[in-house]
Amino acid sequence: MIREVLTLDHLKRLGADGAAALLLVRQDAAGDDPDEAMFDEWLAADPAHADAWARACDAWTAFDGAGAADLEVFRQSEEPEEPQARARWGFAIAASVAVIAATGGTMLLDRQGGPEPGSAAGIQVAAVDAAKRMLTTARGEHRSLRLADASTVTLNTDSAVAVAFKPGGERRLELVRGQAFFKVAQDKTRPFLVSANGQTVTALGTQFEVRADASTLRVVLVEGRVSVAPARGAPVVMRPGQQLLAGPQGVTVSVADVAAVGDWQRGVVTFKGTTLAAAVTELNRYSTSQLKVDDPGIARLTVSGVFQTNDARRFARTIAEIYPVRVVPAGDRHAAARAAGGDAG
Amino acid sequence: MSSSTPNGTAAAISTLPASSRAAESLQTAIAALQKLPERTRDIFVLRRIEGHAYRDIASKYGISVSAVEKHMVRAVQHLAATV
Numbered sequence: 001m002i003r004e005v006l007t008l009d010h011l012k013r014l015g016a017d018g019a020a021a022l023l024l025v026r027q028d029a030a031g032d033d034p035d036e037a038m039f040d041e042w043l044a045a046d047p048a049h050a051d052a053w054a055r056a057c058d059a060w061t062a063f064d065g066a067g068a069a070d071l072e073v074f075r076q077s078e079e080p081e082e083p084q085a086r087a088r089w090g091f092a093i094a095a096s097v098a099v100i101a102a103t104g105g106t107m108l109l110d111r112q113g114g115p116e117p118g119s120a121a122g123i124q125v126a127a128v129d130a131a132k133r134m135l136t137t138a139r140g141e142h143r144s145l146r147l148a149d150a151s152t153v154t155l156n157t158d159s160a161v162a163v164a165f166k167p168g169g170e171r172r173l174e175l176v177r178g179q180a181f182f183k184v185a186q187d188k189t190r191p192f193l194v195s196a197n198g199q200t201v202t203a204l205g206t207q208f209e210v211r212a213d214a215s216t217l218r219v220v221l222v223e224g225r226v227s228v229a230p231a232r233g234a235p236v237v238m239r240p241g242q243q244l245l246a247g248p249q250g251v252t253v254s255v256a257d258v259a260a261v262g263d264w265q266r267g268v269v270t271f272k273g274t275t276l277a278a279a280v281t282e283l284n285r286y287s288t289s290q291l292k293v294d295d296p297g298i299a300r301l302t303v304s305g306v307f308q309t310n311d312a313r314r315f316a317r318t319i320a321e322i323y324p325v326r327v328v329p330a331g332d333r334h335a336a337a338r339a340a341g342g343d344a345g
Numbered sequence: 346m347s348s349s350t351p352n353g354t355a356a357a358i359s360t361l362p363a364s365s366r367a368a369e370s371l372q373t374a375i376a377a378l379q380k381l382p383e384r385t386r387d388i389f390v391l392r393r394i395e396g397h398a399y400r401d402i403a404s405k406y407g408i409s410v411s412a413v414e415k416h417m418v419r420a421v422q423h424l425a426a427t428v
Contacts, residue, residue, distance in 0.1 A: 021421035025414050028392070029399045052425070059424035062374035066394050070375060
């Protein structure tokens, strides 16, 4: 859909509250934040704008978790002037499960195996999930978004974060998949909680990254202090420069590669003596065309250097230049690395 | 959503102390909704509570998506002034 481009003048003419409402609705309608640059400019233009934005967000989040039962009040107070009104509400509520499953709520619902179609419980789950804001990136994409409290979240390739801020309460987010970097606006009265794979990271004014694989959670703390509550066991308080891995084998804390946190936000990845197998797995996260290493011998070769995350072909060519391997196209979406003349590995 | 992981989430997620406050603000917000013109209110409920897409609401009422957005902006601005 073609959308009008917002200008700062236009926003200023609306007044702080009108502009905040417009920005919030446009963000809601687009499913992401197309006005991000304009939003930053508007927010910086006047200190009153942050307050207006917070009020708009509070009005929005006040309906978190609201469902059909909360609308009873309208049935009682409805004037009889519009005879179709009741039927329309009935239709709207019954139809909500299907519509939501086809749009925004899909990822969360998929993750839980989905609600029972048509059941009362299903409707309830759908309504709750739709109340959340879902931030997502496609494969190969990364983007930064500003949250209602002026914290920022940067999503790496193929990632999803659900935001559920309680008005005046906790700032709660869930890393549904992938990897995200959080720069938390300090607010001691409102804990900032990120959950993933059943673990929760609690932060107060800090910068950290969370990555969730199928079974493992990794937290890298860049600045400040966070506390990680694993699914089992006592919470762990991390220091800056540390990384925490939590998986089926338990929780370990070690020295983090903090530089790599900034890497993906610049669209690059750094390998230091990384095996070709691991490097290919990492690069494949960013692309729909997948590299494949056919030969276990060359999978153990090591790679060092900085590579663009959006150019797997160049990576493959570089490998072919430094090692006796050749890259062959394998169908539409694959390229395979094979030992050249059988003398590698 | 967080209680469904097999390896046990319950220990990690603390209860929400804000829930009673949230219920209170929902009541205030619903009261504020009732002061809106009916169509604006209906559109807000369809979107915000029932999760319908903007384009679906537009075709339901036979209006443009940007008209739906205008109703939403009006509703948010009114609620923000009240809640």
